[in-house]
Amino acid sequence: DILDRNGSVLATSEKVYNLVIDAYVILNSKVQKEGDCVDATMEALETYFGVDTAEVKEWVEDNPESRYRVLQKKLSYDVVQPYKDMMASEDEEIQKKNKYIKGIWFEEEYIRKYPYNTLACDIIGFTNAGNVGAYGLEAYYNSELNGTDGRQYGYLTDESTLERTTVAAVNGNNVVTTLDINVQRIIEKHISDFTQAIGSKHTGVIVQDIKSGEILGMATAPFYNLNDTRDYDSFKKYFAKYEGVSEEDFDAMEETDKLTLMQGIWKNFAVSDAYEPGSTVKLVTVASALEEDTSKPADEFNCTGALEFEGV
Numbered sequence: 001d002i003l004d005r006n007g008s009v010l011a012t013s014e015k016v017y018n019l020v021i022d023a024y025v026i027l028n029s030k031v032q033k034e035g036d037c038v039d040a041t042m043e044a045l046e047t048y049f050g051v052d053t054a055e056v057k058e059w060v061e062d063n064p065e066s067r068y069r070v071l072q073k074k075l076s077y078d079v080v081q082p083y084k085d086m087m088a089s090e091d092e093e094i095q096k097k098n099k100y101i102k103g104i105w106f107e108e109e110y111i112r113k114y115p116y117n118t119l120a121c122d123i124i125g126f127t128n129a130g131n132v133g134a135y136g137l138e139a140y141y142n143s144e145l146n147g148t149d150g151r152q153y154g155y156l157t158d159e160s161t162l163e164r165t166t167v168a169a170v171n172g173n174n175v176v177t178t179l180d181i182n183v184q185r186i187i188e189k190h191i192s193d194f195t196q197a198i199g200s201k202h203t204g205v206i207v208q209d210i211k212s213g214e215i216l217g218m219a220t221a222p223f224y225n226l227n228d229t230r231d232y233d234s235f236k237k238y239f240a241k242y243e244g245v246s247e248e249d250f251d252a253m254e255e256t257d258k259l260t261l262m263q264g265i266w267k268n269f270a271v272s273d274a275y276e277p278g279s280t281v282k283l284v285t286v287a288s289a290l291e292e293d294t295s296k297p298a299d300e301f302n303c304t305g306a307l308e309f310e311g312v
Contacts, residue, residue: 002124002137002145004179005216011114011124011138011226013131017080018107019049019072023060026103040100045071048083074111112138114226120184122220122268123177126229135266137175147172183207183217191221201242204270220269232258235265 002011021041029037038060042053051071059069087098112127125136131146133139150169157163187205194203200221207217222238225231236247239261250258289295 001174002141003174003176004181004184005177006180007176008181009115010120010177010179010181011112013110014076014113015108016074016076016111018070018109019075019080020105020107021045021056021060021069021071022103022105023063023066023069024103025067026060027064029102037100037102040097041102041104044083044086044101044104048086049075049079070107074109075106080106116181117225117227118223119181119188120179120217120219121224121226122266122270123179123218124226125266126226136268137177141175145172145175178209178214178216179218180216184219187217187219188223191219192223195221199241202269202273204275206270218268218270222265224265229266230262232262235262238265 001009001013003009026037026041038057042051042057045051045056046053049072056071060066063069083104086094087101089095089098110131112131114121114124114126121136123136125138125140126134127138127142128134133142133145138145148170151167153165153167155163155165187207191203191205194200202220204220205218206215208215222235224234232250236250239245239250240247243261243264245253245261250261253261286295290297
């Protein structure tokens with residue numbers, strides 16, 4: 001998980017399931033000697049997962065040697081568990097039906113979830129397929145968050161005995177940030193108000209503890225939804241106003257060109273773009289002069305607007 005300083009979860013992993021069928025097993029299970037497994041399996045798929053069984057049954061019959069087809073992806077625990085409970089039932093009548101259900105299994109994988117959608121999006125970043133971090137903390141701490149997969153090796157000894165070596169998986173670590181979710185909310189509220197009232201290509205705000213240097217909040221507009229990073233429709237008007245790309249031209253773009261534009265949304269403007277503070281540095285200059293006692297508050301200086309250097 002990625003957490004704020006108070007333990008609020010900003011990013012977490014959720015186990016999901018891919019529904020897979022094995023045509024060969026469905027058609028060749030031994031139970032077929034007593035009865036057909038196809039109809040019972042199709043009934044279970046329709047009842048518990050809403051599958052179009054006519055199409056699936058046709059595919060099974062046309063691909064009798066196939067061992068793998070993904071019917072549905074990223075199913076939640078709540079969707080899968082009723083089927084698993086039914087298959088594990090000890091009721092005799094249910095067991096009689098269950099023995100004809102064959103060739104259904106589940107792949108397990110994890111997807112990233114962001115409970116607060118747009119909050120701190122530029123800092124957190126997001127992951128691509130396989131939980132590979134793409135931006136922000138997700139990318140920088142990718143190896144820490146993901147951990148290491150377990151592995152099992154098998155080999156034959158000189159006596160043809162199978163030996164196995166197992167390397168245990170290592171869980172990923174949590175990353176606790178210095179962010180304060182309440183500070184972050186306040187920043188983003190005022191950025192949103194400013195954006196609606198005036199608007200800008202980018203607006204960035206950083207709130208820092210000046211004693212420790214810790215970042216309590218950081219936000220840049222426009223915001224994007226970490227759970228739907230390719231919500232193009234939300235940014236068409238932005239691209240039309242600030243990138244000179246009309247909505248019609250955007251719709252006609254290749255996917256790679258759309259992603260190039262989106263990269264300008266995904267990056268953290270507050271840390272990735274150079275910003276020259278200009279007049280605000282004058283305060284630092286004056287404070288330094290007073291602290292070092294090179295000037296007095298009553299001293300006067302004549303600023304002509306330019307200073308010439310010999311030979312320049």
